[in-house]
Amino acid sequence: MTTVTNTGAASNVSDLMSTMNARKAEVDSVQADTDKFMTLLVTQLKNQDPLNPLDNAQVTSQLAQLSTVTGVNKLNATLESLKSSYQSAEAMQATNLIGHGVLVEGNKLALLEGQAILGVELASAADKVQVVITSATTGKEVATIELGAQDAGVVPIAWDGVADPTKLDADGKPVTLPNGAYTYKVVALRGGEALTDAKTLSFDSVASVTTNAKDGIKLNLPGKGVVTMADIKQVL
DSSP states (O other): OOOOOOHHHHHHHHHHHHHHSOOTTSOOSHHHHHHHHHHHHHHHHHTSOTTSOOOHHHHHHHHHHHHHHHHHHHHHHHHHHHHHHHHHHHHHHHHTTTTOEEEEEOOEEEEBTTBEEEEEEESSOEEEEEEEEEETTTOOEEEEEEEEEEOSEEEEEEEOOBSOTTOBOTTSOBOBOOSEEEEEEEEEEETTEEOSOEEEEEEEEOOEEEEETTTEEEEEETTTEEEOGGGOOEEO
């Protein structure tokens, strides 16, 4: 009896098992997935039954699936790369803000030696805009800043602490209100009707920046506390 050794078939089975049991050290990448698929497909074609070959439609379908998966994987990889680049750029931008003054939503101001900074944000244009300032200790209105007509956007304001320009001191200069804490509100009118989309903005400064994978980038402000980059309305 003659014994025939089918070394080719054994080699093919070995190749197929080697492909199915990929090395643990293999990098999980789009190219690696493509290589494994193509190796499996070629092995399958080499070992197919000549009397019952693979249908062309099946092969085409498998190739189309590979193309779709490969495209999705490449898209995901690209998005992750863009996300990483954006986060790095945002972190650098946030770091550059340290020590800078900013306007954030709020209605508190501190008057010191006749100097204070505040702001308003208008979602739409207004015919008349006023900022009414109130003493934080007495609760009484002490001054009104007339801004006139304003377009939509952020309007920074430097206030000199003067409540009544006609009231002068012994040197003939306008009397300024005492140092301290004040609050304010914005009154915006268009066509005689009050606008509800006007907001007050407080002045603060960026003391430090915190960044982590979970919470993203946070700015630490002495007055407002922790805010995001989106909370910054204007950098001064």
